[in-house]
Amino acid sequence: MKGLIIIGSAKMGSHTNALAHYLKGHFEDQYFEVEIFDLAEHPIHQLDVSGVSSPSEVYKNNLTLLQTKARNADFFVFGTPNYHGSYSGILKNALDHLTMDDFKMKPVGLIGNSGGIVSSEPLSHLRLIVRSLLGIAVPT
Template sequence: MNLLILSGSAFPGSHTHAVARKIASLVEQPEHTVTHIDLRELHIPVFGQGKTDDVEALKRLAEKADAIIIGTPNYHTSFSGLLKNALDHLSMDEFDMKPVGLYCNSGGMRNSDPLTQLRMVMRGVHALVLPLQVCTCDADFERSDEGHQLGNGELIERLSVMIDGLVRQSHTETVNI
């Protein structure tokens, strides 16, 4: 499986980024590959204002991925504008019948509202969103020299189950009707 992880936080060293690092460490390699894109590091203009090499590279990576995991911080009970703008540059060409996993981080308490909204966006591009999702909050993390580290064992296990679901779905043939 070729897995693409999209992190939608605008801040370096974010909890969202830490979850993406944990996901990458849980994927069995070398039989599977992981590409982690931290969207804040790309030059992605506001949708409709042109395209850049970064936009084209993102489209190619998304199209070549067998599965995608999308992570976002909870900004005012929604997903980040940075992520929304990046997704606006993508289409059914990249997502049609592709398995997608979702996760988010909220500050004080877990909240799945951003993922409910992301599910609607993914439905619009015909993605196959897994029913299992992961919601973290700041209390689920520990600080280390490398930054935030997800320390909640139950959530790490949930991420493993999500990855297993993506592996199974990415190897299942779909029939277009």
């Protein structure tokens, strides 16, 4: 099985990044093929449904890479820090560029980090997003 971990932290070398790499190692120990897509390393332009703005080639290439990896994934993990009680804007933006077909009936794990119990708040929000994308949020 192929998995895709999407890191939704804007900070290079973040705790979310470390957590994602730790989890990737555990998946690989069980013979899963897992890739990490770090949105800090591969930024994606903001979704513009009006078609007015023209994103740079770097953003276009990053988006194409994310979309290809998402379509080929059998399962996902979304990783996010806690930003004001919710998940990160860059993760939201990335998900806005993907479709329900990318997630339909696929399991989605959720990981988050921050100080204390507030880490669960972004994950509660993401469960709703996963459901609206027709994915299956794995209990955490």
